Amino acid sequence: MDRSMNVTSRRRALRILAAIAGTVIPLARGQTALSSMPELRSQRVRGRRISELIGSNGWAGAPSDVEMWRAMGISWGRGSVGPGQSDGPEDAMRIDKTSSAFDSNLTPALLANSRNGIASLLLLGYTPHWNATVPGDSKSAPVDVEAWKRYVDAVVRKYSAPPYNLRYFQIWNEAAGRLSGGLAQATFWHGPDADGNVKTTKPYERAMQDYVERIHIPAARIIRSYHAYVVYGGWPDQGGLDNFKTWLEYRSPVLKERMLDWVDYIDTHYLPVADLDSLYQQYVKKGPARGIWQTEIGDEFMKDPHYLPCYFFDFAVWALDRNWDNPNKYVSMVYHWDGYEPFRLTHRGPPTRTYNVSGQSLVVLNKTVNGALASFSKPLQFDRGVSGSALFSGHDVVMQVRADPGWQSVTVGELKPPASHNARVEFIDALTGTASAPDDVALAWRDGTLKVRFNVPDRVNGADRKSPKHLAYIVLRGVA
Template sequence: MSDRFEFSRRRRALLAALAASGVMPSMDALAAQSRFVRRAGASSGGERRITQLIGANGWAESASNIAMWKEMGISWGRDSVGPGQRNSPDDPVRVDKTGAAFDHDLPPAILQNNRNGIHSLLLLGYTPKWNASVEGDSRSAPKDDSVWQRYVETVVRTYVAPPYNVRHFQIWNEAAGKLTGGSPQATFWHGKNFSAHREQARPYDRAMQDYVDLVHIPAARIVRKYGGYVVYGGWPDQGGLENYVKWLEYRSPEADARMIDWVDYLDTHYLGVDALTPLYERYVARGAARGIWQTEIGDRYMSDPHYLPTYFFKFAVWALAHGWNDPNQYVSMVYHWDGFEPYRLTHRGNPRTYNVSGRSLIVLNKTVGGALERFGGQLAFGPDASGLALRSGGDLVIQVRAGPGPRNVDVSGWAGAQPERLGVAMIDALTGEAADASAISARSSAQGLSIGFRIPEAVNGARHGAPEHLAYLVVTQRA
């Protein structure tokens, strides 16, 4: 086996001969036809809800955990499936386990998700150690790619069928080459020149070519064959978006296709919302992809208690302005929903309890729990205050971040508003507590609504060392 981990030459020759004879379409034709059918089938109806955007890594696993997920508004889960042929090529292909160590039963987890309206994303990976190109390394490319394809086929065939009805499959995790942070090889994709001792490792020159040829396109063809959707394998934040675009548009000589032709949902990890805009403009707006996901956000970023509510509120505002016409078009998944660190959504224990980040999602879900619409008006904030707005049901909700003391915002251009019938409340974004009515004043005019609000001295967070408070101004129209 050469360093390029070549495909089976007989299989390539057979496909090429069939395509040349006209018996089957070319790979590009298949991809184009698949894209047309899948884009045409995208739903454009129905309401958009904040819960459609929120997912978590892992599974809820119990009725009490499901209740906590629902309270936080989590509607997607993501975890592994395997272990495949763990010990030898003579093993049966097992796909009934999940978790980092494949120590939990997968079928009941998916069925429980289905019963409770939670979608399941299955992560396809990795390489059995006996088939690894880097000896004993399950995160390295396969020596024999047919083993990988047999695993993928078993997973997809099993879980697209009733009673599971899973449709979304993620191919690998964070496959990349040299990272901008200085790592010569990506954490979850190893090849030639890899060493567990970072100072001894060297770049894996064919990292992305091998990923596209050996892993992504073969798996994507199987997923689509069974009517599933292909979720890209989570481009790492240290990989660089320009590099991501380069490899999405790389044309594989092995498959005679670009990787983007075999991607339904783009996926990145740990990026800010604004970073998604160029991907939207290049791929989603032009119909080359169905949507953009981030299957990992949060982690230590959640040490800032404002991170999650700010991220998801901005994500909703962004999605409403970027063609959000399918409930599955935009999703971000928190990593991780439970643990012992104080920044996780919940603290693991008996009973399990919410951390600050989890409570902030509960407040967000309650405050903007209605059908979402874009706010077409304008906000003009006074000094030391900023924010964004959207419509939730009949309410206008403004998420505001401000320093202590009296602050104000002018709202104009709100179509259909009747200023004389408007009421305003201020809700703490972390605790859900409503401010005393004396802390808020509202004055209407022909131009719109001017809201004054007093931020407490004991704020609920800080940014760049300066004390700041995160809250929601909820403007309701009284009957």
């Protein structure tokens, strides 16, 4: 997939819990016995895993790439399918290639994904030049909708059947009209007044109606006829959520149907987790949609080394409190997993592929939060220089914290004093996975609360020059 949008203008907000001033409680060094705490023991694990949330654009290639995906917890891939009928309606239908130029073989990638337990999302798009309403523009609506339908039907018929058995298909990419960010037309959905200049292009007045009637509902009907699921085409973050809801609820005067009723998974791009909540409350909590995805996150946001681990930990905490009853209900896919820029997940070499900081941070997250997940509802009280959140991972409590240098603390309320079971605490660098020295972290009980005190290094791992923070995990082993 090509990407011409200027991502540097995307919002940088990351939802982090506000720091709450803490109180000082005397501490004992080293390990302390913790009880098996009936209120913690009684919480049943839900079976969800952090890797279920994590996907990537593109496909893993060599077996060594697959192993890196596994280490990072990537369980989904996303890619294009085509080229369809490139030169005219009499062409043979070609749907065996992928990538923006359709120069890579798709079928081996899908079969490899299946063998390795990686799910695949196919992106359906775009319009062949010979069928474009804007001459030569593949990002414009088709003149002949039947040609679009032939392409969609060929893809879904082939890849929903054995040996591929795919069930998720995405319709187009970032189709929108006038954007709340100021652009008159979206990058991937062009109308008759598109002239290639974002400053002089006039608005695409029929953007919504043409997309719903000529692209989305015709394709969605085909997808569902094969008992597969419709993934919306990824709403751009510059589009604005109010605008997105207008699109979702738009009822075609021709088809007499809403687009929303032909969407199984609502999909946005590059939004912070907090922005997803209004979509959940309005469209997922009681239907009609089955879940919320973001099929593109990351990109230049990953210049901030805290971005990905904060995003996915926050996403997990959010999902656990919003009826995460299906492993495919909530998914976010990194754009992109390989490349030459230092912020990508991996550097493709030569001589060999290696992890960049962002990729290593996913390895650490996947290794640290590697158990069945459950929501953690106990109150957390941080020192003024700390913020964070927590969840259960198997028998551990994992807190992700962002903190100033020096000694800091977090108090966990409403826990009974220790009884017989041993537990230990670790303070782990979220980017490297390095655990601090035993003397740099301690825990103690007092008056029914657990207090953890930890020493944040002077050389923090954050990139913010004005107010750098250290990102780490506090892991309470064996307390649940």
